[in-house]
Amino acid sequence: MNHSFIAGVTPEHPCPYLSNQQAQELIAMLPEHSHDNTIPYQQLINLGFRRSGNDVYRPHCRNCQSCQSxxxxxxxxxxxxxxxxxxxxxxxxxxxxxxxxxxxxxxxxxxxxxxxxxxxxxxxxxxxxxxxxxxxxxxxxxxxxxxxxxxxxxxxxxxxxxxxxxxxxxxxxxxxxxxxxxxxxxxxxxxxxxxxxxxxxxxxxxxxxxxxxxxxxxxxxxxxxxxxxxxxxxxx
CATH class of the missing domain: 3.40.630.30 (Gcn5-related N-acetyltransferase (GNAT))
Known part of the structure; x- marks a missing residue:
């Protein structure tokens, strides 16, 4: 089953992995029904996303593509x-x-x-x-x-x-x-x-x-x- 979702971009911040680099993340805005286990996380992880707690993100840096899922x-x-x-x-x-x-x-x-x-x-x-x-x-x-x-x-x-x-x-x-x-x-x-x-x-x-x-x-x-x-x- 395919699901649509909205994403937002974080402000730039120092990269935790590469010195002298600025990083940004694309954040998936999950629907309000997240508590009923219908989040399309398999679809999102197939698009290179990861989760940290309930937050789902992937790197979205303007000048760097070093992070590869x-x-x-x-x-x-x-x-x-x-x-x-x-x-x-x-x-x-x-x-x-x-x-x-x-x-x-x-x-x-x-x-x-x-x-x-x-x-x-x-x-x-x-x-x-x-x-x-x-x-x-x-x-x-x-x-x-x-x-x-x-x-x-x-x-x-x-x-x-x-x-x-x-x-x-x-x-x-x-x-x-x-x-x-x-x-x-x-x-x-x-x-x-x-x-x-x-x-x-x-x-x-x-x-x-x-x-x-x-x-x-x-x-x-x-x-x-x-x-x-x-x-x-x-x-x-």
């Missing part, structure tokens, strides 16, 4: 040698899917922010900020918990869509950094998408010129949203 073909995906090593390294983890936000998640989230984002806007997030960032009134979301000896060490927040899964956000225990838990969480989401026979895992925005955002390109085969259409990358 990326989706991995979950049904065709095969892990690389390096990714297989990460799976083996974490074979001692127990994982389980949950359908709600928990205090346990929030404690780990704050620990992760203190280590990785202690100089950004997110560092002061309280529990309500966390909930508003993760929760959506209209989008079914699941939480992948990973445990080491009954201790929560990693979480992936994942939206359930008709054509795939969307990786909203992930975080992990910074003392377990050598496990490459960020990559491991993506591998587990890909595995589950394949199990559900869903075509895609949407990973958000790939930015080739930003070191911390380049990791997504290593999951192949994948497509990028360029010039208003999904285009297959050279996945050799």
């Amino acid at each position: 990326l989706r991995v073909d979950a049904l065709q995906f095969l892990p690389t040698r390096s990714q297989k090593r990460i799976l083996r390294k974490n074979s001692d983890l127990h994982y389980q899917w949950y359908d709600r936000i928990t205090q346990e998640q929030y404690i780990l989230y704050k620990k992760y922010l203190a280590s990785r984002h202690n100089d950004g806007d997110m560092k002061d997030h309280n529990y309500d900020d966390y909930r508003d960032f993760i929760h959506s009134d209209w989008q079914p979301t699941r939480f992948l918990h990973a445990y080491l000896d009954h201790q929560l060490v990693a979480v992936a927040i994942t939206d359930w869509l008709s054509e795939g899964l969307s990786a909203v956000y992930s975080f992990f225990d910074p003392t377990q950094e050598k496990r490459s838990l960020g990559t491991w969480l993506i591998l587990k989401q890909l595995s589950y998408a394949k199990q559900l026979r869903k075509n895609w895992l949407y990973l958000g925005y790939q930015i080739d010129n930003c070191q911390k955002m380049k990791y997504k390109q290593h999951f192949r085969p994948h497509q990028r949203f360029i010039a208003e259409q999904w285009q297959a990358e050279n996945n050799e």
